[in-house]
Amino acid sequence: MEFERDHNTSSSSLPSLCKQLASSTLRGSLEPHIPVVDLSASDEDLVVRAVVKASEEWGIFQVVNHGIPTELMQQLQVVGKQFFDLPEAEKEAVAKEEDFEGYKRNYLEGIKAWDEHLFHRIWPPSCINYKYWPKNPPQYREVNEEYTRHMKKLTEKILGWLSEGLGLSPVALTKSLGGEMAEYVIRVNFYPPSPKSELALGAAVHTDIGAITLLVPNEVPGLQVFKDEQWLDLEYINSAVVVIIGDQLMVWLIVLFSYFPLYFLG
Template sequence: MRTVGSSFFEDLDVSEKLKYGCDQGSAASEGYGSRMLVSEKDDTVLDWRDYFDHHTFPLSRRDPSRWPIHPPNYRNVVEEYSEQMKLLAQKLMALISESLGLPSSCIEDAVGEFYQNITVSYYPPCPQPELTLGLQAHSDMGAVTLLIQDDVGGLEVFKDGEWVIVQPLSDAIVVILADQTEVITNGEYKSSVHRAVTNSNRARLSVATFHDPAKTRRISPAPELVAKSGPRYKEVLYGDFVKSWYTKGPEGKRNLDALLL
């Protein structure tokens, strides 16, 4: 997956990449884009990355003809990777459920059918990395994100009041729990605030596989956990949560904090 992703970003010129360009004004768009966000306060560039977003589940959303044909195995690799990441996400949700004394299917049942997106992010070398972030600090909106990265470090997680570097391991899949898992587990599991920092000398590539509920899904704490300690979060329509995330911006966990009781 890393190999085909790198090949698209590094072997094709801009005109070829733009043949797969997405509608950058739409949160639901699929394809290639370049993301540069500017701070309203001081014109500082916050994001510094190119990306390609693939819609992979449900299968009704999957249209490989929208994906690159370079290298020739690109589409087959993405399809196989998608299937394997879905299986892993299901296993993880079952283990989290069991760890809380819940039926193994509890969290997956609460999330419902996965809406899976795979985003390959390419962070070019940045001449002034102190002025940018590859990706600004945020927690993910959905249920669980599975991330792989190359050997160029850049992922940081906010822990105990400071930013901690997640050292890249070539064979590791980084599990990033997202906001809806925190709601469903009634705060027993926390979503992770993370960011990507840029590098002045080397490009960096990562692949994030997001597993989200449908926008029509209502998410609330598991009844079994509410019975023990009372609800800590309000019920939310996932589509409203996504709208808030894109309208107000992520800024850490402020959209999740708005649900706290």
């Protein structure tokens, strides 16, 4: 379940925006760290409390020992990169039409925003339209279907822990989002090198519009979180999965925890 809400930014405002972001980014030993939750803890109550606390105070956290094989996460990134390396004509074969699914390059008033992405449904099977799934590389479908099985299982675990933290039945949030018919989508992002680094802005400031996002990052830094009037860098942890509470779940948190939304740049 991964959706993004991007706020439009004009090309003329990019240099000043980049300077503002740089000046307001907090780095160093005093920088607050985005929480990391180890899901292998033997005491599940500790995991529940850690997930709820991170969601309440941050709205974003990383999970380790989550059950998704590291090799599979690497394969997911490899097939994604192989797709973006294809000639433009091949990528356009799965380009967006009127639907939100498919391949797209983002531009800001004629200046490339250094963002290409591939977006399509991965669950439930009845909602999948394979015309938006690349045929090249050949392993793309197999890798994505295997990743979907693991990702769906992890998502339901996290929703279950959040449900318990909200004082609800463990399946309450999963059911409220549609249960087995809840729609899951994947967005594969690619940020090519920019010829003008001062204008490089891979993704504009945004919140995630869905319920929950599971992000598989790579070692290239970029994702930042706005908290307490500062932009904070996400520390890359090999094989970790980044969990972002989306707008739908944020409504629950606002009501029950007086929680206020964070904004993301990455």
